[in-house]
Amino acid sequence: MIDAILNYQFMQNAFFAAVLASIACGLIGTIIVEKKLVMLSGGIAHTSFGGIGLGYLLNIEPIYGAFGFAVAASLAIASIRRKIGTGSDTLIGMFWSLGMALGVLFIGFTPGYPPDISSYLFGDILTVRRMDVWLMGALTVFMILAITSLFNYWKAYLFDEEFLRVLGVKSTLLENFLFVMIALAIVILIRVVGIVLVIALLTAPPAAARLYTDNLKKIMGLAVVFGLLFSFSGLTFSYYYDLPSGAVIIITAVLFYFGSVVIKGRNE
């Protein structure tokens, strides 16, 4: 496989995609898990399917459509959530299905053969293109900068955003920014594990990492390492045995998490 990575461009793309996806899920996944935004992120991911459908309909790159839909959905959810307060569950559910419905509708309107959407739904790391890698790379660099440069504020925001407001920091700004980053992370991960599976990759690495340390920075780091482990196992299986990479990644991740729970549970 190393040979293939050195020699074939599709394997190089897959390699970079695995690395970038691991970084994205380690950083943003940790925030999502600690801020209890898991279902909300699932909602944003599924809403982005509408964008993929629109991309096909308008004959633009579907991933750009997903990008637009994800960002719009996350900002919309953020602002409606602030208005209605609690009960954002219902709201998320509606966005979730609305996005899927729009996607199906747009694809129905698209002339000609229906396109193969399964790589967007379930991901396929071996079909990642150079252009996807560039987009993923740019978004990941942006995310790393945003999180490291404001790390102390993120930590305070995640723990107690009210206190941050008492200090005079505009926490709504941080919140909107965070929601946009969730959207970006989802776009990064769609090519690798797909819309339907994205939630497990965002949550399993940080949740497993949380079992090994009490330190936010270390959780992020460890989650990136675990993410690499899962992505490369997916890549390996799909290269040698022609298995669907997204599914393998998710199954490894979830099994690893359960394994960690059992082992750590016994230790304590």
Place this chain on the structure above:
Amino acid sequence: MAYAVELKDVSVKYGKINALKEISIQVAEGAFLGIIGPNGGGKTTLLKVILGLIEPEAGEVKIFGNPLSRAVDKIGYVPQISNFDRDFPISVLDVVLMARLGGRVRFFHQYKNEDIKKAEAVLDQLNLLQLKDRQIGKLSGGQLQRVLIARGLAVEPEILLLDEPTANVDASSSSQIYELLKNLNEDKTIIVATHDMAAVSSYFDTLACLNEKLYHHGDKYLDQETTEQVFGCPVDLIAHGHPHHVFAPHGEEENND
């Protein structure tokens, strides 16, 4: 001299629910004020209005004679403990360091040595220094409560607001906390929302009774009539046999009944 905190005709509504109605209160610098009232009486809401977390529908809030926006760094806040995710991966020291973030977002912010020294000094003052590297979920309720007080103090505020600081705390920790507040009161104005009637009679020097409206603000001795109005039933405020000594009356305070 300006009051530490001054509210004029402040009203707050949540949707259609009136939480506070035309509250006017003046808290002198150096006061140790207890706010009592039934559940849902508006104590937390009142503290949040003073902190600027809730925008009142009507009325005016002044801190040392200035509008709130110019005084955020003068107020420390100790929230009700129940709002926390105690599993959150953060150490005691990091919680207290939050107080040193300041009001403006700066990129690549690092805590300075003096911030860490200050945080450790406050932790030491509260007998928590040996716990500074513990994750907060591994503390007892009383310890966590003191950590939150430490965070409020690390802001180096002139006014400290506490929301039910002894709600989850046993009797001896509770009196420790009030002793500590009494000491801090030497150079800070302190406002506490509480249900702890024992503390009311032994520690505070002024008292406010709140149930949507402000029924009493003045010395800590209430007549039965007022308590009945506030709580809907008689509450014995001076039941614990503490001597009825009266603190020197604050000239500025008036009875807002």
